[in-house]
Amino acid sequence: MSRQRLFELRRLSVRFGDSVAVSNLDLHIDRGETVAVVGESGSGKSVSALGALGLLPPGSQVDGERTFDGQNLAQLSPRQWNALRGGRIGFVFQEPMTSLNPLHTIGKQLAETLRLHQGLRGEAARKRCRELLAQVKLPRIDELLAAWPHQLSGGQRQRVMIAMAIANDPQLLIADEPTTALDVTVQQAILALLDDLRRRHGMGVLLISHDLNLVRRHADRVVVMHDGTLVETGTTQAVFETPRAAYTRKLLDAIPEGRPARLPSAPEPLLAAERLGVSFARPKPFLRPRPPAFVAVEPLALQLRRGETLGIVGESGSGKSTLASALIRLVPAEGEIRFGERRLDKLSGNALRRERRQFQIVFQDPYGSLSPRMPVADIVSEGLRFHHPELDEDAITQRVAETLAEVDLPADCGARYPHEFSGGQRQRIAIARALILKPRLLVLDEPTSALDRTVQKQLIELLRTVQARHDISYLFISHDLAVVRAMAHRLMVLKEGRIVEQGDCDTVLTTPQSDYTRALIAAADLSLA
Amino acid sequence: MQRTQRPRLSPITRRRLQVFRDNRRAYWSLWIFGLLFVVSLGAELIANDKPIVMQYQDQWYAPLLVDYPETEFDGFLPTTADYHDPFVYEQIERHGWMLWPPVPFSYQTLDRDIQGPVPSPPSTRHWFGTDDQGRDVFARVLYGFRLSVAFALALTAGSIVLGVVIGGVQGYYGGKIDLLGQRLIEIWSGLPMLFLLIILASLVEPNIWWLLGIMLLFSWLGLVDIVRAEFLRARNLEYVRAARAMGLPSHLIMRRHVLPNAMVATLTFIPFLFTGAITTLTALDFLGFGLPPGSPSLGELVAQGKNNLQAPWLGITAFVSLSVMLSLLVFIGEGLRDAFDPRHIVSAASPRPAQPHTPVQESLP
Structure with a gap:
């Protein structure tokens, strides 16, 4: 089965001044595939994704080959970048509480992305907004369009963020710890939604997470990172069932185990x-x-x-x-x-x-x-x-x-x-x-x-x-x-x-x-x- | 247990000091201002109408410290000796010697030996000229600077104490105390301070303590909002809640955990309080409602400059001395603000602090 290569990083390294955050990372995503990057905090998983797409603050240095759909990312002009980000590449960030502007209604924020990238206005934009909110399975859509971010729960906000990310039918969706701030039951629903959207639109998904549980259920391939370097990569099944690297084994073993000590029969x-x-x-x-x-x-x-x-x-x-x-x-x-x-x-x-x-x-x-x-x-x-x-x-x-x-x-x-x-x-x-x-x-x-x-x-x-x-x-x-x-x-x-x-x-x-x-x-x- | 050497300053303080030092302009301004203030503290040794020490008929005298009657030097009057008086001067010169300060005039000495009309232009005798009463302008600026700065220091210190205590109590306890306090402060801040001072000037003879007291009644108001906001924010920080859960009494929590947070905002506010105090004092003196007549005051010098446009050295001296003083303070304030700004660290490209940041291994891979 030959799949189309969508996004590829070769020998990517990211530096902040003297300290190296990521070194020599190779990674690729095909169409319709979910690739998960896992690692502990500080392992460079978010930095590599942000760095590859030029989203790091000035002062950082990104080297290596980056291609997206045959385009060399290192040679893009700022205008081309803007068309790419938010248009063909969508983002979902970790903090649903802070990634929506509290001063605008949901409808207005959604319509803004549509206007910028597709030139949709007025009734056409509103219609598309309703479609999008329906796709992310939000209830009472008309009420929601007029709602302010603070009136929504964390899970609902994250759904709105996803709606914004997929508003322009991106080919690649980057989800950076999309569910970490949410309750477990909501986490599953959000990831199921992402799976569903991926299948329907044929998107590639880059899922960044520290939660092995989620990754195991939802990713096709896994990249394990530690201290800015790639430790192990392979299909999810292979990595989880026959991990080769010692570090991967350590991560997999790190599930809280044991039980509390027994109590004496009748403590006061x-x-x-x-x-x-x-x-x-x-x-x-x-x-x-x-x-x-x-x-x-x-x-x-x-x-x-x-x-x-x-x-x-x-x-x-x-x-x-x-x-x-x-x-x-x-x-x-x-x-x-x-x-x-x-x-x-x-x-x-x-x-x-x-x-x-x-x-x-x-x-x-x-x-x-x-x-x-x-x-x-x-x-x-x-x-x-x-x-x-x-x-x-x-x-x-x-x-x-x-x-x-x-x-x-x-x-x-x-x-x-x-x-x-x-x-x-x-x-x-x-x-x-x-x-x-x-x-x-x-x-x-x-x-x-x-x-x-x-x-x-x-x-x-x-x-x-x-x-x-x-x-x-x-x-x-x-x-x-x-x-x-x-x-x-x-x-x-x-x-x-x-x-x-x-x-x-x-x-x-x-x-x-x-x-x-x-x-x-x-x-x-x-x-x- | 062998205790390792504990650094006296917390790393945050050390980083701030470093940022402040890296700001050359602020750093030098602080030094220059400090030097000027220290020099002006010894104004009596620099500009005075009395000799520092003298010998008369083989006896030592220190006129700076002790008032001697004229009869001491074989004069006629039992009043304090005037060492500029030709008779006294000659008596002493004949029977001993005098060590004069570099400027032999105090701020209120009327120089009666000036040739020509007053105000007289700058000369070797009067470096900055004299004002329209024949008083040495340099001496007046020197004493005026000291008085302004001392006044501003006292006012700032008083405002900080009042502002931090009142703002802190309001912010920490919140609720009804806060609500009541805020309403009272709103009413209080509605009182016009300048008019109060002017009315006061017609009731009592205003001296520096009156001015200080009245201005102190109002100058803390600006600080309360800042301190209160900081306390409100800090009282729900987790380490403050942890201290409360530990059973520490409120005054300890406020002093040890909350106040250090609030002091940041307060310290950045200080230079503005300071310049505000100096300009208010100058403005009152300029209008004639400030310090009693005869006191060395920069505001009075500005007024003289305005009234004697034919003597530009008066206006120029007042302008230069005020603008230098206020500019130095603004520069220092800028440096302080940057030093306390957490986002400023990035540009503070400086050698790393003595203790390197070592998040030691978590005993994990």
Whole structure:
């Protein structure tokens, strides 16, 4: 079967000043084919695609042969580039929240691409817009055309982005992590849509992703990149079933595995909540009655025993983070919270602050959760200095060193600043900051979501070790079922602030009772693990 | 545990210093302005109508520090000696010696020995000429510069304290405190400061403290918006939420985690506060509602230049000294703004900071 070569890169290299981002990359895409580029963050997968199409900021240098449909890309004039990008080559970027202009309606933004590349105006443009939105399977098209980006959900926005990308019947579609910011169930729908469009239009698709799960289902061929070089390439089946490179094997193995340690038969309860609910008042419009409060978490009951991990899963907006914040009194809530022997909901002011060392939290974003102006030793010791003013400088240094060693960080890192560390190391610093106070409860709010799979795996192992050593209870929030399965004893599935299902983790995952849980499990494709 | 040498400045601060140093114009402006200010602090040693030290009949005198009566030098009056007085001058010259400053006039010395009408043009005796009362213009500029800068420094410092505290509290707590504070500030900022000062000038004899106090009542308003916005943004940053979850009290969180963020915006605002303070003081003096008559003031010099167009050295001196001072400040402000601009780093092609950026291996391949 001879296919037509659509896009080809030979010996592509991209440099930023002295540092080489991509070197000697060979890649080609035929018509109607999906080629996936996979690799961890910083492996140069996005940079190579952007570089090949001249979309990198000035200061970068791109070398090598680049051809698209027989045209040498290195010799294009700016005018030809503009006709090519957005016309014959479409793009879908990662962030659906920021890639639409918030000041224009959906209809206007779609019509703009049509006008620029096809000269369509007025009724003709509107008709084409409707067709496109129908193709990406969006509901209530006429309403949508007049809608503003902020009125759409993430998945809907990404569909609009895809509609814009295919508006001019491109021959090549470049999808740079098109689903990373979306919920799992939405991810599958978006990729199925891309598959469908590819078949119908005979497009070539370059799919850039770090998610092996998705790639395995949707790509024809795979290119594995590491540190800016090509590690392995081949058909999806070949790469996944008989990987040749050691790095590929490592990537494939990096699925969180193992199960949490068994609990003693009847551990005492640590945290219990009764009728815990969170609602936010909406602003009162002038001269009209106040609308009903927005209910983020419906009143629910919850129990966490000592040394136990309770996994809370759900898609974005399901209220899982709000629930956790409410439990540790970071957002106001109603209901009863019992922590150990104390009533947490009755505490306030200083008493609550003193109690806080018993329960700590680790946030999702390893880049935002550490103050960039403080060296690591200060970040880690801050809570200790406040809660234990009786400790002298030597004792504090001692405790900081112990805690850093516990989370497997080098001993000399205390004097360094957060920006010198990678995402996984920063997350370890955040964990050290929480652990130094010897808490009995640790709330982990998506602690692994921003990390690569291989790093996730190490972090999960670390968390399990720490739990076993100190008998800490975890409240583990995640949307990633594979990670939750490796961490949680019990599982609670939330949807729109309500408990859909809860119970023993393995039981819920193997015999889900509700449709929603089943959809989540199907989308996560746990069979791979 | 062997603690490695901890750098005193955070990497962000070091990078900013580097960017500032790389901006030659701002860097030199800062040095020149600093030098001028330091020199003007010692104005008494440079331009004064009293000798720095002297010997009279084998006794040491320091007229700069101590007021001696004329009788001390065998004069007739028990008042403070006037060392320009021909009788006193000759007495001392005959029985000892005097060490004069390079300019033997203070800002309020009336030179009675001038040949011809005042204002008199620049000469070796008066480098920048004299004004229409026969006072040395150089001495007046020197003292006036010091007074302006000191006034601006005090006003800026006061504004920063007030602005950061009020803006910070509003921004950090938000909600009702913020709403109430903003409304009060809106009302307060509706008061016309210049008119208040002018009304005040007719009620009391305005001195520098009055002016400072009244201007301080209003000059912090501009800062509040900036600081409040920064605090509002920073209070929901994850590391601030982490500090709150750790149980730190609000004042510690504000000081240690939020304030460093807000200081960036504040620092970039400082040069504008500073120039604003200087121009307001000058404008008031020019209109005659400012410092009491006789004080060394650049605004009064501008007014004299306007009233004595036949003596261009007055206007030119006032213009040059004001424009040099304000330009230097604007250059420094520009440099500061660039140094704090995170997007500016790219063009700051400079040797790498001492500690190289080493995201150490993640123990992954």
